[in-house]
Amino acid sequence: MAEIVIKNVAKRFGSFTALHSIDLTISDQEFMVLLGASGCGKTTLLRIIAGLETPSEGEVWIGGRRVDHLPPRDRGIAMVFQNYAVFPHLTVFENIAFGLRMKKLPQAEVERRVTRTAELMHIEQLLKRYSGQLSGGQRQRVAVARALAMEPDVILMDEPLSNLDALLRLEMRAELKGVLANSKTTTIYVTHDQVEAMSLADRISVMNGGKIVQAATPVEVYRNPAARFVGSFIGNPPMNFLPAARVASGQWRVADIDLPGPAASGALEFAIRPEDVEIAPEGFRAIARVIEPLGAHTLVTTEVDGKLFRAVLDSDLKVAPGDELRLRPKPDRIRWFDPETTMAV
Amino acid sequence: MAEIVIKNVAKRFGSFTALHSIDLTISDQEFMVLLGASGCGKTTLLRIIAGLETPSEGEVWIGGRRVDHLPPRDRGIAMVFQNYAVFPHLTVFENIAFGLRMKKLPQAEVERRVTRTAELMHIEQLLKRYSGQLSGGQRQRVAVARALAMEPDVILMDEPLSNLDALLRLEMRAELKGVLANSKTTTIYVTHDQVEAMSLADRISVMNGGKIVQAATPVEVYRNPAARFVGSFIGNPPMNFLPAARVASGQWRVADIDLPGPAASGALEFAIRPEDVEIAPEGFRAIARVIEPLGAHTLVTTEVDGKLFRAVLDSDLKVAPGDELRLRPKPDRIRWFDPETTMAV
Amino acid sequence: QVLFWSTQAAPVEETQKMREQVLSGFEGGVDFQASETGPFLTRLSAEIQAGSGQIGVVGALHGDLATYADSFVDLSDIDLSGVTVSDAFLELGKLGTDEQKYLPWMQANYVMAANKQALEYLPEGADINALTYDDLIAWAKTMAEETGSPKFGFPAGPQGLKHRFFQGFLLPSYAGSTVTRFRSAEAETAWEKFKELWQYTNPASTNYAFMQEPLLSGDVWVAFDHIARLADAFNQRPDDFVAFPAPSGPAGRAFMPVLAGVAVPTSAPDMEASKALVKYMMQPETQVATLLATNFYPVTDAPLPADLPASARALGPAITAMTTADDALPALLPVGLGDLGGQFNQVYTDTFERIVLGNQPVRDVLDQQADTLRSLMEQAKAPCWLPDVPSEGPCPVE
Amino acid sequence: MSVTATDAPRKVQSARSAGRVLFWACVLLICAWVLVPIYLLMVNALSSPQQVSAFPKTGLPGFDFGSLQFFATFAGVGRALWNSILVAVLTMVLSIGIGGPAGYALSRFVFPGKEVFRMLVVMTRAFPLPLLALPLAVMFIRTGLDDTALGLALVHTVLAIPFAVLITFSLFSGIPIELEEAAWTLGCNRWQAFRKVVLPLVLPGIAASAVFAFTISWNEVFAAAVLTIENRTLPAFLIQNLNVSPLHLKFAGGAALVVPALIFIFAVRKYLFAMWGIANR
Amino acid sequence: MRARALPYLLLLPATLFLLVFFVYPFVEIAVLAITRDGSLSLQPLTTMATHWKFGAALGWTLLLAAIVVPIQLAMALSMATIVTKLDRGRSAFLYIFSIPLGLSDLAAGIVWLAIFEQSGFLNSMLHGLGIVDQPVLFLSYQNIWVIFIAIVLAEVWRATAIVMVILVSGMGLIPKEYYEAGEVFGASGWQRFWKITLPLLRPSLQSALILRTLAAFEVFAVVTALGGTTLPVLMGETYNWQFALQDRNVAAAYALVILGISIAATLFFLRVLRVPKGATI
Numbered sequence A, B: 001m002a003e004i005v006i007k008n009v010a011k012r013f014g015s016f017t018a019l020h021s022i023d024l025t026i027s028d029q030e031f032m033v034l035l036g037a038s039g040c041g042k043t044t045l046l047r048i049i050a051g052l053e054t055p056s057e058g059e060v061w062i063g064g065r066r067v068d069h070l071p072p073r074d075r076g077i078a079m080v081f082q083n084y085a086v087f088p089h090l091t092v093f094e095n096i097a098f099g100l101r102m103k104k105l106p107q108a109e110v111e112r113r114v115t116r117t118a119e120l121m122h123i124e125q126l127l128k129r130y131s132g133q134l135s136g137g138q139r140q141r142v143a144v145a146r147a148l149a150m151e152p153d154v155i156l157m158d159e160p161l162s163n164l165d166a167l168l169r170l171e172m173r174a175e176l177k178g179v180l181a182n183s184k185t186t187t188i189y190v191t192h193d194q195v196e197a198m199s200l201a202d203r204i205s206v207m208n209g210g211k212i213v214q215a216a217t218p219v220e221v222y223r224n225p226a227a228r229f230v231g232s233f234i235g236n237p238p239m240n241f242l243p244a245a246r247v248a249s250g251q252w253r254v255a256d257i258d259l260p261g262p263a264a265s266g267a268l269e270f271a272i273r274p275e276d277v278e279i280a281p282e283g284f285r286a287i288a289r290v291i292e293p294l295g296a297h298t299l300v301t302t303e304v305d306g307k308l309f310r311a312v313l314d315s316d317l318k319v320a321p322g323d324e325l326r327l328r329p330k331p332d333r334i335r336w337f338d339p340e341t342t343m344a345v
Numbered sequence C: 001q002v003l004f005w006s007t008q009a010a011p012v013e014e015t016q017k018m019r020e021q022v023l024s025g026f027e028g029g030v031d032f033q034a035s036e037t038g039p040f041l042t043r044l045s046a047e048i049q050a051g052s053g054q055i056g057v058v059g060a061l062h063g064d065l066a067t068y069a070d071s072f073v074d075l076s077d078i079d080l081s082g083v084t085v086s087d088a089f090l091e092l093g094k095l096g097t098d099e100q101k102y103l104p105w106m107q108a109n110y111v112m113a114a115n116k117q118a119l120e121y122l123p124e125g126a127d128i129n130a131l132t133y134d135d136l137i138a139w140a141k142t143m144a145e146e147t148g149s150p151k152f153g154f155p156a157g158p159q160g161l162k163h164r165f166f167q168g169f170l171l172p173s174y175a176g177s178t179v180t181r182f183r184s185a186e187a188e189t190a191w192e193k194f195k196e197l198w199q200y201t202n203p204a205s206t207n208y209a210f211m212q213e214p215l216l217s218g219d220v221w222v223a224f225d226h227i228a229r230l231a232d233a234f235n236q237r238p239d240d241f242v243a244f245p246a247p248s249g250p251a252g253r254a255f256m257p258v259l260a261g262v263a264v265p266t267s268a269p270d271m272e273a274s275k276a277l278v279k280y281m282m283q284p285e286t287q288v289a290t291l292l293a294t295n296f297y298p299v300t301d302a303p304l305p306a307d308l309p310a311s312a313r314a315l316g317p318a319i320t321a322m323t324t325a326d327d328a329l330p331a332l333l334p335v336g337l338g339d340l341g342g343q344f345n346q347v348y349t350d351t352f353e354r355i356v357l358g359n360q361p362v363r364d365v366l367d368q369q370a371d372t373l374r375s376l377m378e379q380a381k382a383p384c385w386l387p388d389v390p391s392e393g394p395c396p397v398e
Numbered sequence D: 001m002s003v004t005a006t007d008a009p010r011k012v013q014s015a016r017s018a019g020r021v022l023f024w025a026c027v028l029l030i031c032a033w034v035l036v037p038i039y040l041l042m043v044n045a046l047s048s049p050q051q052v053s054a055f056p057k058t059g060l061p062g063f064d065f066g067s068l069q070f071f072a073t074f075a076g077v078g079r080a081l082w083n084s085i086l087v088a089v090l091t092m093v094l095s096i097g098i099g100g101p102a103g104y105a106l107s108r109f110v111f112p113g114k115e116v117f118r119m120l121v122v123m124t125r126a127f128p129l130p131l132l133a134l135p136l137a138v139m140f141i142r143t144g145l146d147d148t149a150l151g152l153a154l155v156h157t158v159l160a161i162p163f164a165v166l167i168t169f170s171l172f173s174g175i176p177i178e179l180e181e182a183a184w185t186l187g188c189n190r191w192q193a194f195r196k197v198v199l200p201l202v203l204p205g206i207a208a209s210a211v212f213a214f215t216i217s218w219n220e221v222f223a224a225a226v227l228t229i230e231n232r233t234l235p236a237f238l239i240q241n242l243n244v245s246p247l248h249l250k251f252a253g254g255a256a257l258v259v260p261a262l263i264f265i266f267a268v269r270k271y272l273f274a275m276w277g278i279a280n281r
Numbered sequence E: 001m002r003a004r005a006l007p008y009l010l011l012l013p014a015t016l017f018l019l020v021f022f023v024y025p026f027v028e029i030a031v032l033a034i035t036r037d038g039s040l041s042l043q044p045l046t047t048m049a050t051h052w053k054f055g056a057a058l059g060w061t062l063l064l065a066a067i068v069v070p071i072q073l074a075m076a077l078s079m080a081t082i083v084t085k086l087d088r089g090r091s092a093f094l095y096i097f098s099i100p101l102g103l104s105d106l107a108a109g110i111v112w113l114a115i116f117e118q119s120g121f122l123n124s125m126l127h128g129l130g131i132v133d134q135p136v137l138f139l140s141y142q143n144i145w146v147i148f149i150a151i152v153l154a155e156v157w158r159a160t161a162i163v164m165v166i167l168v169s170g171m172g173l174i175p176k177e178y179y180e181a182g183e184v185f186g187a188s189g190w191q192r193f194w195k196i197t198l199p200l201l202r203p204s205l206q207s208a209l210i211l212r213t214l215a216a217f218e219v220f221a222v223v224t225a226l227g228g229t230t231l232p233v234l235m236g237e238t239y240n241w242q243f244a245l246q247d248r249n250v251a252a253a254y255a256l257v258i259l260g261i262s263i264a265a266t267l268f269f270l271r272v273l274r275v276p277k278g279a280t281i
């Protein structure tokens, strides 16, 4: 049982508030991904859970025990540091074995676990090297292997795959998920890679400016962002926003077309994901500005009503900067936000 | 004029060969992206160009001058280090200003450039902090700003955006491209993010095991991989490969269907990108194994003829593990490789 | 200014007095520098080797000066009219050559001192001015037994002058000889006696350099030492202490004077000034002033003033009593040993350390050390000096 | 369950505070260990000769300044003090200036002859100075270095160089080379990169080895006594004869040497202990 | 090639300096150890080796070093750790801890003599507490082990600060992320110390140990102050032969012995505390 409960946790560095009263529950064996802009407090939150940073306020409970005042080693956690913190004086083998030796496991068990996690991370041929003789990605994998070898109740990973190539990351991602599910580990995982977030997470917590904005399943977060920020943050490229003016109850004018919408008063904001628009005669009038081929698709950055508007279109489409396109939002994918509260309507 | 010519460069660390005789020319003002598996030698190559590592063999020319024996500062380069190397004893401002002060630029100019690059990197509010007070992504941006502020002839960036969130990365990417194009800088850019590679690169060099396998435009690399490795490495998820047996001249049997192909003898390997298959009655018989929602699409990992086969399908498709699908490769997207040489046929 | 490079008057207070009271009267001005033997010898050797330097006048004990006989100028041309110098001392100053290598500067002696509290433990019938070694042993024994802790003290520390005690007091008193009869049965007795005395000697003695301090602190009640190293006790608490002659043995009451001399190295920068200073040092007033500053006595017939400090008043009579006793047996400082003087001393210190501290068998130690001594004498080709019978060739060790 | 849960932190807290008490006990114990002997030295230095040789001692100073005054009124104390400082500062500058580059070379490069050099440095420290003093003195007299502050500083530098080399070596070993590399790519030559990046990070350590150099020179008596006559340094002037001086003067002399050194360390402690170093990386 | 010459250039000043001011006089002296009156001879070496005090001097010197150095290392490590743990008053405590840095061995000898002397502070205290009624004579030749302990105490008191300051500046360079990683992976404070601090401190430890051990082999002033000649040490014998016995050849032989054991110790430390290639920060 390693449920993590974070109650009202705040963290201030001098006058700067890195975390504003965070409340979050991660259930046992859940795979929770933290997403958020650079500098929003993800690492700080992990460090507080790990016990490396004392919260200015609030409580942290792990597995039903309050752990605020326990040192990191008594919290039953392992962590992958954003900057790896691979010990320079130990070989890769001893780095991975570090935590196991601390637990005084028998040598045979240590070797078994080190070999297994090293193989998992594809670094088995590097076991004798020192960290100074590794590439960035190799070092990162050592850091991950070191945490995995611990087989902890809770594992905290701070961008564990950021320095790996796509192929390897894909593989690692699948293996991580499998291993962690098997070992019934509760995981908090910070990543910037949304594909990774989507494919790994049981739930995603989106952070912004030291607060948690939404914590929900990946599809929910992607499809039904709880706030404008989530929509603007998740998705690569992110949602497009356009101001909507009320024409009639439930009827809104967005750019140059009228769309049905919620029955709210005042102004609203229309939002649609770039991949949820298609070329159609009755869409927004969009002037193509930048065309970026992405392989199977092409990302076209356009201007709609003087605003930036991105669309992901099939790469077969021939388009050049300055061309005029007609882009139609898929009606069931349209979302609406209140510009005051920035919350979804 | 800052053309970079790398002739026959090799690097050995003791008995380990990190680079095998690299030949590469990066033309003036070109934006060259280096892609390759973790540990393939990208950083080593950059460090050799920068003059931080002496090549075991070969020559490096920058702007028509042979620079092998020049110290880094005489090579007219700036570099973003993979692990940032932000000076801990200097504020962010002074970190960014460091190179400018070395050039003895007037204070006003220093301030101008620091402010500009800091704004570009969205770290203008952090100028007074020390690196210990920054988040990982912020630190990385300082490293990028420090290199940009130099306005060098050649800029070498080693995964400069790896620790940034998608949104910011998207933005940075666009701004970097703009700034570097404006300043006519020759750029070598290491990244693991293929979208980034695709959208930034004039050309992409794909490295594998210390060799350059293909150096070509993004679309070329994506569409016409020169070697099996390129296909398997580029694309997220990567190409699918299936063995093909010759049925008749130019006619090949792949899994359970016959396809037209090159007029080669012997065996071949059939390859197709996951997004280049569609549901169709006359396709491969594929058993769905894992279904991963990716937002707009769904990644379905299937088994075809006992081999792993991935397909990116519309997320509207309802599919569950164990379902049988029929997947048809788009004929114009099929590629063939020689299993001996692993080269494209 | 003449640099006066000295091993004597090294304690800072004495140095200060030398500068202010003794040498301030010299016209050319004197820079008096007293250092420990190490720096002293090093600097002196360096200047001699380099052939030039700053040292104008060297002041040191006979033993130290003997090393550099070749490097001192002849001082016989100094006009000593008006002062009479002891002939024996002048002879020593020739260092076995024909030239006056140094002029005697000042002399001192070793005596005994006692806290008045100790007197009540004096063995019955013993006369404090005519003690024998046996009396001393008995006295020390009584004190140790009565007070519960040993009260006799002896300067056996690294800076202590213990070797002079063995060379000039203990051995001659028993064997009537310092060198020749080094391993005789009498010498053996002497060491046995000393070992006996040592039982009642404060064990801290191996740390003592200056007996005045333990005397003052009361750790020691009866002590043997150089007068200069006892003076402070008398000066600080004149009424608490008495001074008296060294004890006598079967062969007599042996004693050894201490002689310091002044010499001029050949490398002296200003020979005239140096010689002038030497001459100044020999003047009666200077000699008296020196006595006041250092507790060393004049080597000339300088008349002593009446208002001597307490130490001089107490110690002077004890010296006289010792040197003029019926059984007085003067022992001279080693002559002709050159730079082997140190090793000569070491023979006696080693013998002491091995027999008394190390508890090794007396006979064996004496035999072994006698070999060392013999080879030293042969190496130096030094004939015997008092109290040994003069010899042809190197002084024999029987 | 919830009871034990709420109990747990408190238990830890009390364990922590017990640790805290132990920690501070240690700190105070060490302070006492360092300070008490110094205090006793001062007590004796401030006592009259009688109090110094009295028994039992009270452990309180008699506030008799006689012994200290004795030294203070020595003619030429001021000049000797100045000479001492001059020599010590020269030693500091020379040893860091000469030893620092060597320490850097040892930490940053692999080259043939490295071990030979290291041994040379170690030998310097391992060979007794009093034996070397004679040839050095001869050399100095012949070259005119004799009796100059510079000459003595050169000898003291021989003593201090091993410290400078070995300490700077260990400091430089602690600075990631990558920071220097970053500086090179930003237009620094090796020297500039060193000055702008490495030096600020190791400054406290450099200060430490400079302090060593200073105190080595300050406390060195033998060479000072041999090599200076007119330009005596304080120890050579005051205390080379301390061993054969009466007790109360020994203590006063000891104190006279200790106090300036304490003041010096106090004055430079800021540099010595500015540990912002790399720890906040 | 410039890069290849650079380390040698950096070593050049130190090498030249040491050649002139150390190697030249050193050779002049070292030759004495194997000559007698200008011709090659083993006599000085045999005289030394067969002298009855030689064995004792060597033994005591080694024993002193073997006891003092580990104690100092342990103390310096704890003091350095304490200092890095302190958040309040760090510089004040660091200052106090490093006070003995400024003390000469001469002064240290005097201070501890004042404590151990028969009428010294220790006896005064014991007397005051009623434990003894007669002052105990601690430093007698019969209690050679007490003398030994007193010397150990004095040496530890005097020279621990040097080790500490070297270690403190070394510790300041260890990035704290490694401690955090250690904590997360279950290392207790003690284990972090052993598994992280010590290994990463290796360069500093190496320097501190080498310097300290060499100094321990040259221990002299403190020994004479507290033990006279009761406890012979190599350096004391060197002095004795050089100045009292005026046999510079034998003194040189002694000096070579000190040099020899110093080099042996240095090689030992270099070997034991070497940083494997690639394992640098």
Ligand SMILES: Nc1ncnc2c1ncn2[C@@H]1O[C@H](COP(=O)(O)OP(=O)(O)OP(=O)(O)O)[C@@H](O)[C@H]1O
Pocket: A132, A133, A134, A135, A136, A137, A138, A163, B013, B016, B018, B036, B037, B038, B039, B040, B041, B042, B043, B044, B045, B082
């Ligand atoms: N000092 C060294 N000694 C031995 N091998 C080394 C050393 N430095 C690097 N290597 C090896 O050289 C290879 C290339 O390293 P490099 O850092 O160039 O990889 P990279 O392509 O940058 O990888 P990554 O994407 O993981 O950063 C790696 O396999 C690495 O283990």
Ligand SMILES: Nc1ncnc2c1ncn2[C@@H]1O[C@H](COP(=O)(O)OP(=O)(O)OP(=O)(O)O)[C@@H](O)[C@H]1O
Pocket: A013, A014, A016, A018, A036, A037, A038, A039, A040, A041, A042, A043, A044, A045, A082, B132, B133, B134, B135, B136, B137, B138, B163, B164, B165
């Ligand atoms: N010691 C400190 N003093 C002041 N501010 C700090 C300190 N440490 C962190 N911060 C600030 O707190 C905020 C949160 O930092 P944190 O490292 O948690 O960000 P993050 O979400 O992990 O970002 P990234 O994705 O860039 O790693 C940042 O804005 C950072 O600048």
Ligand SMILES: [Mg+2]
Pocket: A042, A043, A044, A082, A158, B135, B136, B137
């Ligand atoms: Mg972070």
Ligand SMILES: [Mg+2]
Pocket: A135, A136, A137, B042, B043, B044, B082, B158
């Ligand atoms: Mg790399």
